[in-house]
Amino acid sequence: MLCQLLIRVIQLYQFVISPWLPPMCRYTPTCSEYAIQALRTHGLWRGLRLAIGRLLRCHPFHPGGYDPVPMPEQMKY
Template structure:
């Protein structure tokens, strides 16, 4: 239940906010899509932790590239 709510907020961000920001994620899948996949695979706590770590790794000096869950 909580996972569905959090994923809903991430989807809302993807639809309403992300299109108006410059594309800056250096990884594939994007950080928001990675967060959804991680929450579905690992649950809210562990998946959320993995998503936070991923967002912190995503910066202009990161090598980027393919980074699966």
């Protein structure tokens, strides 16, 4: 339930706030889409950890590029 609420908040950001900002994402998929995919694939805690890690990597000194959400079997716990 909390996971779905967080996804809705991110979607609200995507549809209400993001269109007013200049495109600046260094990654594909975008950080907000990555967060939604991570939450849906891994659940609240792991998905949130992946999303926060992605946001921390999103800065001008990182090259960016294609960075998909890892599948559960690819995760090293």
